[in-house]
Amino acid sequence: MMRRTRTGLTVELIEEISHEKGEPKWMLERRLRSLRIFEKLPMPRFGPDLSEVDFADISYYLRTVEPVQNWDELPEEIRRTFEELGLPEAERKALAGLGAQVDSEVVYRSILQEVRAQGVIFEPMEEALRNHPELVRAHFMKVIPPEDNKFAALHGAVWSGGTFVWVPEGVEVEIPLQAYFRMQTQGVGQFEHTLIVAEPGSSVHYIEGCSAPRYTRVALHSGMVEIVAKEGAHVRFTTIQNWSRNVYNLNNKRAIAYAGAAVDWVSGSLGSKVTMLYPSTILAGKGAKTENLSFSFSRDGQWLDLGARALHFAPDTSSRLVSRSVVQGKAKSVFRGKLYVAPEARGAKGHVECSTLLLSPEAETETIPTLDVRNDEVEVGHEATVGRVSWEQLFYLMSRGLDEAEAMSLIVNGFVSPILREIPFEYAVELRRLLEMSFAEAIG
Amino acid sequence: MAILEVKDLVVSVEGKRILNGVSLSLEEGKVHALMGPNGSGKSTLAFAIAGHPGYVIESGRIFFVGEDITEVPPHERARKGLFLGFQYPPEVEGVRLREFLRLAAANCQEPFCEFQKLYREALEYLHMEDLGERELNVGFSGGEKKRSELLQMRVLRPKVALLDEPDSGVDVDALRLIASGIEEAARSGTAVLLITHYPRILEYLPPAKVFILDEGRVVKEDGPELAWEIERTGYEAVR
Ligand SMILES: Nc1ncnc2c1ncn2[C@@H]1O[C@H](COP(=O)(O)OP(=O)(O)OP(=O)(O)O)[C@@H](O)[C@H]1O
Ligand SMILES: [Mg+2]
Numbered sequence: 181m182m183r184r185t186r187t188g189l190t191v192e193l194i195e196e197i198s199h200e201k202g203e204p205k206w207m208l209e210r211r212l213r214s215l216r217i218f219e220k221l222p223m224p225r226f227g228p229d230l231s232e233v234d235f236a237d238i239s240y241y242l243r244t245v246e247p248v249q250n251w252d253e254l255p256e257e258i259r260r261t262f263e264e265l266g267l268p269e270a271e272r273k274a275l276a277g278l279g280a281q282v283d284s285e286v287v288y289r290s291i292l293q294e295v296r297a298q299g300v301i302f303e304p305m306e307e308a309l310r311n312h313p314e315l316v317r318a319h320f321m322k323v324i325p326p327e328d329n330k331f332a333a334l335h336g337a338v339w340s341g342g343t344f345v346w347v348p349e350g351v352e353v354e355i356p357l358q359a360y361f362r363m364q365t366q367g368v369g370q371f372e373h374t375l376i377v378a379e380p381g382s383s384v385h386y387i388e389g390c391s392a393p394r395y396t397r398v399a400l401h402s403g404m405v406e407i408v409a410k411e412g413a414h415v416r417f418t419t420i421q422n423w424s425r426n427v428y429n430l431n432n433k434r435a436i437a438y439a440g441a442a443v444d445w446v447s448g449s450l451g452s453k454v455t456m457l458y459p460s461t462i463l464a465g466k467g468a469k470t471e472n473l474s475f476s477f478s479r480d481g482q483w484l485d486l487g488a489r490a491l492h493f494a495p496d497t498s499s500r501l502v503s504r505s506v507v508q509g510k511a512k513s514v515f516r517g518k519l520y521v522a523p524e525a526r527g528a529k530g531h532v533e534c535s536t537l538l539l540s541p542e543a544e545t546e547t548i549p550t551l552d553v554r555n556d557e558v559e560v561g562h563e564a565t566v567g568r569v570s571w572e573q574l575f576y577l578m579s580r581g582l583d584e585a586e587a588m589s590l591i592v593n594g595f596v597s598p599i600l601r602e603i604p605f606e607y608a609v610e611l612r613r614l615l616e617m618s619f620a621e622a623i624g
Numbered sequence: 625m626a627i628l629e630v631k632d633l634v635v636s637v638e639g640k641r642i643l644n645g646v647s648l649s650l651e652e653g654k655v656h657a658l659m660g661p662n663g664s665g666k667s668t669l670a671f672a673i674a675g676h677p678g679y680v681i682e683s684g685r686i687f688f689v690g691e692d693i694t695e696v697p698p699h700e701r702a703r704k705g706l707f708l709g710f711q712y713p714p715e716v717e718g719v720r721l722r723e724f725l726r727l728a729a730a731n732c733q734e735p736f737c738e739f740q741k742l743y744r745e746a747l748e749y750l751h752m753e754d755l756g757e758r759e760l761n762v763g764f765s766g767g768e769k770k771r772s773e774l775l776q777m778r779v780l781r782p783k784v785a786l787l788d789e790p791d792s793g794v795d796v797d798a799l800r801l802i803a804s805g806i807e808e809a810a811r812s813g814t815a816v817l818l819i820t821h822y823p824r825i826l827e828y829l830p831p832a833k834v835f836i837l838d839e840g841r842v843v844k845e846d847g848p849e850l851a852w853e854i855e856r857t858g859y860e861a862v863r
Contacts (some may be wrong), residue, residue, distance in 0.1 A: 575677070577728075578702070579699075580707075580725075581703045582699055582731060593718065595718055
């Protein structure tokens with residue numbers, strides 16, 4: 181349990197962070213308020229064991245964290261994976277925290293030019309705070325207030341880095357926006373804050389993370405994503421997470437969708453020691469929609485505690501929460517699918533579907549659906565299945581010349597394909613390679 | 625020359641002995657029929673030759689083009705040119721037939737462009753154009769599954785094809801297609817072991833030899849007329 185006496189988090193530290201960043205006074209006040217809330221709130225009362233998270237021992241301001249100096253510091257497993265994926269040198273370095281990536285910098289600039297011409301704001305959070313203080317102020321931590329949970333409050337106190345996206349009315353951003361390394365290195369992605377505001381009738385797809393393993397020495401990652409989709413806007417948010425196995429990855433992600441808006445969450449979780457992630461959508465206006473597609477691959481020693489929530493507060497809203505979890509070795513995978521339908525949300529439709537594929541006898545899984553429906557004029561459904569790879573299937577594929585690892589990864593790929601299909605091509609290809617490698621290792 | 629040779633094969637499944645010393649050999653470019661009552665061990669023999677780990681070879685050997693493959697894992701047997709058409713092909717969700725076959729073909733050293741051509745041609749030949757982009761056997765009808773097996777054989781062009789009841793549950797037109805597909809394969813050199821209950825398919829495809837399996841043993845081996853004899857008199861006469 182966390183120590184009651186002195187944590188490494190102090191008013192002075194927060195003041196220092198805020199001062200250093202040259203923040204407006206209101207932001208400092210919000211940070212300090214979050215700190216007070218953090219101190220009062222209890223640790224989450226469900227899910228994985230977080231007793232090893234020592235708040236006193238975390239460097240909150242990453243400027244002070246030494247970057248990795250050389251290859252030898254990287255875990256052997258990660259170095260091998262980089263090699264097998266055939267990543268270019270520059271990219272490996274960036275992923276290892278060894279330096280910024282030159283190529284992506286160039287891509288980033290050209291994309292930036294293109295979207296800025298459409299009037300889109302796509303900036304590091306710190307810059308946005310300077311350049312567009314009123315816009316940021318109006319939305320920052322309004323979808324997820326610090327009172328929501330202990331890690332939201334922590335984030336509110338110490339956030340650093342991240343991205344701000346604002347899409348003007350009616351503008352459709354064609355290319356998916358990605359947080360390039362330039363942005364990520366600013367906060368080394370520990371407490372980064374991503375805020376996306378889509379004005380009425382606009383659309384945007386944002387991609388975060390990457391499928392190649394990402395090494396960090398920092399043991400706690402607690403980012404936040406807030407999305408505001410105004411009337412008729414469409415926002416899609418894709419995350420691929422493959423943190424190194426020392427990381428506690430405890431994120432908050434939530435969207436609010438106004439009338440006729442659509443928000444899609446697509447999440448792939450591979451890495452970390454412990455992950456808690458439950459992207460949520462508040463369906464606030466008539467006819468708002470959300471899709472929440474999640475896949476996870478847990479291996480030895482991991483506990484991936486995932487979920488999805490749809491909160492229906494308006495009539496004719498709809499939601500579809502789909503998850504595919506694969507568990508290998510002695511790992512644990514949990515999926516919490518929650519549907520809340522308010523009394524005024526007549527004509528709401530919601531569907532939760534979770535399937536798990538167990539690859540080993542020691543693998544553990546739990547699906548925890550919560551359907552809280554407060555009116556009669558709704559259509560809600562829930563399905564959950566747990567299965568194992570059958571010998572029959574495996575032998576069938578092998579009888580056509582696929583070796584066991586190939587056959588296994590094809591079956592697993594097939595199982596997660598409803599989600600993988602929704603992931604941009606380059607990522608999906610790399611994910612496939614990762615799965616294959618993992619089976620090749622397990623089978624030997 | 626015999627391209628596949630099975631010698632005194634004794635096989636058990638889950639501790640129960642199913643094959644009690646089966647010997648047979650298959651010749652290049654010829655069709656061989658394997659008949660026998662339900663439960664006599666026909667599928668067991670096919671699985672054992674293909675290397676299914678659940679079918680334990682207690683004794684006996686399997687030779688493929690002169691090489692002892694008794695201990696070779698199933699995927700390597702396939703890569704050498706052994707094919708098993710399943711009696712009950714399993715469904716594999718999320719895996720597309722094309723994608724799967726492309727991987728299989730690549731493992732069998734089939735160049736990609738050659739695969740594309742073969743695949744298109746095979747789909748057309750078997751009237752399966754609508755199934756080409758579907759998931760592997762998922763929701764296929766019984767007859768469609770049988771055609772899917774034959775399609776896979778056509779694309780992979782094996783040296784030896786063990787076809788477990790390719791004619792069960794298929795309509796007349798499909799039967800004719802399947803038979804002529806098998807005949808073509810044989811003509812191009814494939815040795816075929818055709819497991820069947822019905823002499824009808826053999827009308828299209830006269831076998832060089834008919835083997836009768838009963839209680840895990842080959843009890844008779846003769847020319848094509850044997851199939852008709854069985855049809856008339858049942859298995860009693862050969863026991
Ligand atoms: N996996 C298994 N577990 C237990 N028994 C099995 C298994 N596979 C086969 N058997 C048994 O082995 C015997 C032979 O089965 P096999 O499937 O080889 O017969 P078959 O000749 O192909 O029959 P059919 O004409 O009905 O297809 C049967 O008694 C069957 O029950
Ligand atoms: Mg059989």
